[in-house]
Amino acid sequence: MAERELSVDQGREHRSAWARFWNAGSWWKALLFIAVYWGVYQLIGLGVTTLAAGLVVRDDILSTPLSVLFGVAVPILLAGLLLLLFARSLGWIRPLFARQPVEGRAWMWVAVVLVLIPIVVRLVATQWSAWSVAQVLAILFLGLCIGLTEELATRGIIVRMLRSGGYHERLVFVLSSLYFALLHAGNFVSGQDVATVAITVVYAFGFGAMMYLSLRVTGRLIWVILLHAATDPTTILATGGIDTHTAAGGASGLLSIAGLFGIAYVVLAVLAVFLVKNRSDAGRSRASTG
Template identity: 65%
Template structure:
């Protein structure tokens, strides 16, 4: 850190768990306000009860809010000079065991693609959902595996704690659904997203770039929604139940591997900008 850096930069470069949590809370609040604003302005001509009703509804309810949030996050990272660090090579090499996350993510994506009842959707809706996937992959990975991970590393946190906190905050982001969903559904979602977030972290580490985590995330959400025909719930548009159920079993594997990874992830990728040069250790 340079003495000429602004107070804004110095504040966020002194990364702590509570600053990362503050950032996540602020991001969630902004995202919810964006969605509320768009819903209020467009509620008279879209189907607020079914985000997959038509391409325009899907774009306004799903893609546009997360797209705007992603742009704001990118500007935030840019204001701190973190873009190169976030999107550049990972400072810690991933261990060989971390490669298991890649097939565990790819296989259920393929199963859902095969299981989806494609005849229930228009080409326009499928294209909007693909765009939505890219937006959610970019934005949520930038928020958690990008900004939060970088913030904690700058603060000198060990990689195990970086992994646990960034994954927990990713799961916490999805607890906001308590405002619109049943508590049990939200609880299950939070547990699942902790496991899924762990897979995203491992994929980022082992491939050496956040880009692959973004792409894997981008393929997961839209294929899940299209296969089940809804958001966090199956509808009459759902595809082949057997294949969807098999894909769903991987969620439990994610959780188990996430718990195991807590004991296996180690090392330091300290970019301490307060008083010392970058210090990078192998993991």
């Protein structure tokens, strides 16, 4: 009996040490988390695509619904489930999906609008006849997997980690967007050329900034997940590829218009560095307005 109680006590001490480590957030712990997450995701992807090699069309991953599911969606979904387990081990599930502790400002709604407009434009621009219903459903499911996993990792866990470390909100904004961009730098390993990866990383920083601002102004992670979940599949359906901006799948004129919003993301991201207030300043602002 005594041995069992000792084992339980040791387990509690181990869990508390684990929680203490991650709750004492810092920039390097957040970077470590992102690096480990990226590595685990790559291993999951390698494992799934190896086991389902007969279903994945490597030269044209979007060509069949099963290729979309097992080539891209399932690895991302499994990574997302691991993130949920990680958050659960720290007791973070409820606070991650609860109302945000730091309120947004009215100007931040601009980010939501800038994300929504190109989604609508791409829906109009898509040549739907080029896709089967099964392909569309598979790509929409992929979008949900991407939205859940990437937002849980960056606007969820990373933002909470940095805030728990006492970082000013401006730095939380910059670092969380930067780490999101670094995740996409890993596309170089998959064989993409340097120029494409560089463009993707810059775009990802701008888009990550839009997601942070959307998190602040909507107040809940779920809305950011849904915004992200609508962005990727509409881009894939309109352009005919992943991380591409060509007109292979849609009307080139409309896609050019949608592409301009990527520039707008980066511009607003730079401006937001100066507009986002530190938490202490935001607190004084709320106090002064009652």
